[in-house]
Amino acid sequence: MSDQIKYLLDESRMPKAWYNIAADLPVPLPPPLHPGTLQPLGPSDLAPIFPNAIIAQEMSTERYIDIPEPVRDVLCQWRPSPLFRARRLEKLLGTPAKIYFKYEGVSPAGSHKPNSAVPQAWYNAQEGVKRLATETGAGQWGSSLAYAGGLFGLDVTVFQVRVSYDQKPYRRALMETWGARCIPSPSPETDYGRAVLAEHPDHIGSLGIAISEAVEVAAKNDDTKYALGSVLNHVLLHQTIVGEEAILQMEMAGDDPDVVISCVGGGSNFAGIAFPFLGQQLRGETTKKRRIVAVEPSACPSLSRGKYAYDFGDTAHLTPLVKMHTLGSDFTPPGLHAGGLRYHGMAPLVSHVMELGLIEAQAYGQTSCFEAGVMFARAEGIVPAPESTHSIRGAIQEALRCKAEGKSETILFCLSGHGHFDMTSYTNYLSGKLVDQQYDEKELAMALSMLPKVDA
Amino acid sequence: MSDQIKYLLDESRMPKAWYNIAADLPVPLPPPLHPGTLQPLGPSDLAPIFPNAIIAQEMSTERYIDIPEPVRDVLCQWRPSPLFRARRLEKLLGTPAKIYFKYEGVSPAGSHKPNSAVPQAWYNAQEGVKRLATETGAGQWGSSLAYAGGLFGLDVTVFQVRVSYDQKPYRRALMETWGARCIPSPSPETDYGRAVLAEHPDHIGSLGIAISEAVEVAAKNDDTKYALGSVLNHVLLHQTIVGEEAILQMEMAGDDPDVVISCVGGGSNFAGIAFPFLGQQLRGETTKKRRIVAVEPSACPSLSRGKYAYDFGDTAHLTPLVKMHTLGSDFTPPGLHAGGLRYHGMAPLVSHVMELGLIEAQAYGQTSCFEAGVMFARAEGIVPAPESTHSIRGAIQEALRCKAEGKSETILFCLSGHGHFDMTSYTNYLSGKLVDQQYDEKELAMALSMLPKVDA
Incomplete structure (x- = not known):
């Protein structure tokens, strides 16, 4: 034509490896700091909330990182x-x-979000994690993790920013159809959510608050890890x-x-x-x-x-x-x-x-x-x-x-x-x-x- | 893999022709009958509501009918x-x-509906039609014709069965985003719609009623034709x-x-x-x-x-x-x-x-x-x-x-x-x-x- x-x-x-821009940066990325010590973060600091494979990707400076075959098998449904x-x-x-x-x-x-939800769910499942907690705004990420978690047998709990939860009821229905639990944030389910609600009972929520709730759930439960849908190096990599x-x-x-x-x-x-x-x-x-x-x-x-x-x-x-x-x-x-x-x-x-x-x-x-x-x-x-x-x-x-x-x-x-x-x-x-x-x-x-x- | x-x-x-099963039937299809005379229908009986190319397809017994190149150009966006x-x-x-x-x-x-909406809109546009009237149930057909009509510069009016109009507000939003007008049926816009509403003001509607309304609009307006999303031979052909x-x-x-x-x-x-x-x-x-x-x-x-x-x-x-x-x-x-x-x-x-x-x-x-x-x-x-x-x-x-x-x-x-x-x-x-x-x-x-x- x-x-x-x-x-x-x-x-x-279909690409067999992800590209890691850290390998090509003219100036290295400033390191993340521990919130308590303000010292550069080590892998062990992230272990309570992320699986080891994800932590390794977060810190890697290798130019190309192989996409595991079982992840490619899922991605190729639409890629x-x-x-x-x-x-x-x-x-x-x-x-x-x-x-x-x-x-x-x-x-x-x-959306593009399953590109990272699928590998994140797979790496967690490989390391024996039973449940993922996450946040979502409009619901693109939450629904993607609901989908991916379901494929690998993980329970998924999603804290959705309240204003989006109210604006977009179909996204919640989508998450539930895939078997996830969706909670409007700020919620009474976490210490932090309760603290926000005590001060602002009608708070419309924000991604920052929803992240806090999901991280709190992951940090407090041994079988639960946290999954983030953007911002971090490994998500950008995927x-x-x-x-x-x-x-x-x-x-x-x-x-x-x-x-x-x-x-x-x-x-x-x-x-x-x-x-x-x-x-x-x-x-x-x-x-x-x-x-x-x-x-x-x-x-x-x-x-x-x-x-x-x-x-x-x-x-x-x-x-x-x-x-x-x-x-x-x-x-x-x-x-x-x-x-x-x-x-x-x-x-x-x-x-x-x-x-x-x-x-x-x-x-x-x-x-x-x-x-x-x-x-x-x-x-x-x-x-x-x-x-x-x-x-x-x-x-x-x-x-x-x-x-x-x-x-x-x-x-x-x-x-x-x-x-x-x-x-x-x-x-x-x-x-x-x-x-x-x-x-x-x-x-x-x-x-x-x-x-x-x-x-x- | x-x-x-x-x-x-x-x-x-991508197939270059549609397949017409009429060519291979062991027994011919009983003909459609004129509602007044009960005699087999001729092409001219359909001229008030359909363009000539569609009428020819409706009556054809050719085994393969070429898909026009401009139609293929649109279909290949997803086919x-x-x-x-x-x-x-x-x-x-x-x-x-x-x-x-x-x-x-x-x-x-x-859905599959654009497979017929695109050629129907194109044939109508080729023959100088300005507006299409149609019915829709869940909205799959109405939104498909809204999409296809928009591509070829046709105004589209959709009578949507009221129960679906109420159940599925997002479908209406989709039709309107593509520029169509969406009316719950039975509606006060047609003689037939008014008659139904006079007897049953809360009628939930049906495809049969919505078809009547759309056909009435097409029959009464010279610049308007009717488009059907299923049932007829040419739709099945597409x-x-x-x-x-x-x-x-x-x-x-x-x-x-x-x-x-x-x-x-x-x-x-x-x-x-x-x-x-x-x-x-x-x-x-x-x-x-x-x-x-x-x-x-x-x-x-x-x-x-x-x-x-x-x-x-x-x-x-x-x-x-x-x-x-x-x-x-x-x-x-x-x-x-x-x-x-x-x-x-x-x-x-x-x-x-x-x-x-x-x-x-x-x-x-x-x-x-x-x-x-x-x-x-x-x-x-x-x-x-x-x-x-x-x-x-x-x-x-x-x-x-x-x-x-x-x-x-x-x-x-x-x-x-x-x-x-x-x-x-x-x-x-x-x-x-x-x-x-x-x-x-x-x-x-x-x-x-x-x-x-x-x-x-």
């Missing part, structure tokens, strides 16, 4: 995922730019299968991106598509100077407005300190519909490459993102998740810039998931009820002033 | 769809049978791309089904997977005596309990009379969750091959089907649409029969769609609120007694 729109890799070309050329969107925009997107909504849970495939698929298309774009919340989806391309540049394997753009919500702009500093990953300060762009662990982001992007911090690896000037950040309001999402749905047929509408907004902006400048650049973005469980958000948008939300500047200043004091 | 689970066809092997081996389900059941399923949930609308692909994929797997199973409502999904396999048998191209099984809901069992007779396709008696298995056009099926199976009649072609003894029918209650659906979701990861749970129930029954008989037969079923927009049904099932529904025997007897009197 002359106007090809779909690039599918044969299953035999390699398709790469599409968005020809109808290009035409609608009247842009000379070429727009490609990698589509991760083909997984059973409808997502690089997305970008590794995209490199092969862009070759199939006889093209090479000038701009690589993806939304960022905790950073795993962004790193998944971006790090393999960035790695080529760091290793000098390409002369192309690609721009790599992270798109975040203007209501929770950790990369654009956060401080690069050591901070806690959770609100109860149970986690290690990591150096990252943060709005402060006490900051509660507004209840925007892209629940997966409502996180006060940013993956240390993403923050680090931002500090090194290797990537750039843009921030958009949610009405502008839903506008882009509806335009995309009508042109390309796929209804995107609210998080993914940020990637689309970013791609459209770049395509319109190309139009203004008369440049036919190649744009690649990751469409991290579909919006089938987020249709209430679309109903609100289409009926004019959706508004841009703003964080409170005073609350942000306060949260930033309370960052832990660490010399590093 | 030794334990392969996914069989993907290369895009170049060829994958064929999976359900190894984890087999293991769970402890069956020696091999279970394969063809998965149609990969389309933008999440769906045969599913079975044509499955034949190639079963060859890839080095296997051949002993039993082909799918759910039936109007019949298009069933015919899509079954007719190409049945055609091989009718042409003597295989010596294998395959069983072909249609699974319907016990609350709306047109094949199992209906009468094979001439009847109207709609409740207002605006449509031609077709010979089919029918529960009577005045029969209102209970409000079961598999809204796509809530139809009083059955495709004439499916009814005809049933009468000829070429296929068999089974009926199951909805709790038994949801039980099968949850078992499947936990084993295979995909959450099926309520309609598709009937196919799974049928496949599990056959697999358990094989276990009891010690036979390692090959079972193939079509998983017509995912259940992402039906999660309320799962919540009801998981919380024990879902019950089997029964039609009223007296109502059925009454509806059957009122069938039109036709000598044929």
Whole structure:
């Protein structure tokens, strides 16, 4: 076909290893610190909440880490995922730019999240763990772990941020269909949840609080470990299968991106598509100077407005300190519909490459993102998740810039998931009820002033 | 991989023609009759509501009909769809049978329905039609036509059966996101809708009533045509791309089904997977005596309990009379969750091959089907649409029969769609609120007694 729109890799070309950008960084990543001693963390410090294989990946500087065969056997149910050329969107925009997107909504849970949920569940099952506790925002991660845990015989308990639990009841139904237990957070089931509820009985919740609850459950129960859906090095590692495939698929298309774009919340989806391309540049394997753009919500702009500093990953300060762009662990982001992007911090690896000037950040309001999402749905047929509408907004902006400048650049973005469980958000948008939300500047200043004091 | 689970066809092997079983029938299909004259219908009788190309397909006896290139260009966004081996389900059941399923949930609308919505929208656009009116039950067809109409610049008006409109608000949001207008039926927008509401202000609706409303709108407006999502020959024709692909994929797997199973409502999904396999048998191209099984809901069992007779396709008696298995056009099926199976009649072609003894029918209650659906979701990861749970129930029954008989037969079923927009049904099932529904025997007897009197 002359106007090809779909690039599918044969299953035999599904990557056999994950790519670890730690091997190629010009400056090493600042180490995580123990929350008590403020000393660099050792593997044993993480043993109460993670299995050994995951801890080893978290600390590894090996460039490639093999994907275990039983994990590949599950991933190949929907992988390699398709790469599409968005020809109808290009035409609608009247842009000379070429727009490609990698589509991760083909997984059973409808997003990129199973790429890490499956290996995390498998490694835990291998080490005899019986139960996983986790947090979820919009529910993409919680449902993915529910799915993956079920495959390997693990019980899964999910603390879901309350505002998303209320906005997206179908996500809870999905988790329960796969056999998981889903609890709105803050909850009366943990010491920390009870403490938050005592002070704010109507708290809408945050990823930081839900992480604290899940970590508490894992730390207190011998048969239970914790699983995180973003932020940490091993999660970003698992997502690089997305970008590794995209490199092969862009070759199939006889093209090479000038701009690589993806939304960022905790950073795993962004790193998944971006790090393999960035790695080529760091290793000098390409002369192309690609721009790599992270798109975040203007209501929770950790990369654009956060401080690069050591901070806690959770609100109860149970986690290690990591150096990252943060709005402060006490900051509660507004209840925007892209629940997966409502996180006060940013993956240390993403923050680090931002500090090194290797990537750039843009921030958009949610009405502008839903506008882009509806335009995309009508042109390309796929209804995107609210998080993914940020990637689309970013791609459209770049395509319109190309139009203004008369440049036919190649744009690649990751469409991290579909919006089938987020249709209430679309109903609100289409009926004019959706508004841009703003964080409170005073609350942000306060949260930033309370960052832990660490010399590093 | 030794334990392969996914069989993907290369895009170049996507069928270039639809298969028309009318060419291979041992006895010709009884003709449709004009509702006024009771004489066989001519093409001009259908011209007010269908474009010429569709009318020609409806009446064709050519064995293969080419798929237009612009239609293929859209279909190839998600086609060829994958064929999976359900190894984890087999293991769970402890069956020696091999279970394969063809998965149609990969389309933008999440079901097989776009296979016909795309060509129907394209043929209408080619002939200068500006607007399409249609009916929908659960919303699978309405959302598919909303998607397809949008691609070719057509306005789409969907009359959705009220019980489904209320049960599945996300489906309406999906249709609106794609730009269609969605109206609960019976509605005050048509003469027939007003008449029904005058008598039964709280009527839960039925596909028969919604069809009447959509046909009325098309008949009264010159720029508007009607589009049907099942039952008619041309719709079944468009769906045969599913079975044509499955034949190639079963060859890839080095296997051949002993039993082909799918759910039936109007019949298009069933015919899509079954007719190409049945055609091989009718042409003597295989010596294998395959069983072909249609699974319907016990609350709306047109094949199992209906009468094979001439009847109207709609409740207002605006449509031609077709010979089919029918529960009577005045029969209102209970409000079961598999809204796509809530139809009083059955495709004439499916009814005809049933009468000829070429296929068999089974009926199951909805709790038994949801039980099968949850078992499947936990084993295979995909959450099926309520309609598709009937196919799974049928496949599990056959697999358990094989276990009891010690036979390692090959079972193939079509998983017509995912259940992402039906999660309320799962919540009801998981919380024990879902019950089997029964039609009223007296109502059925009454509806059957009122069938039109036709000598044929």
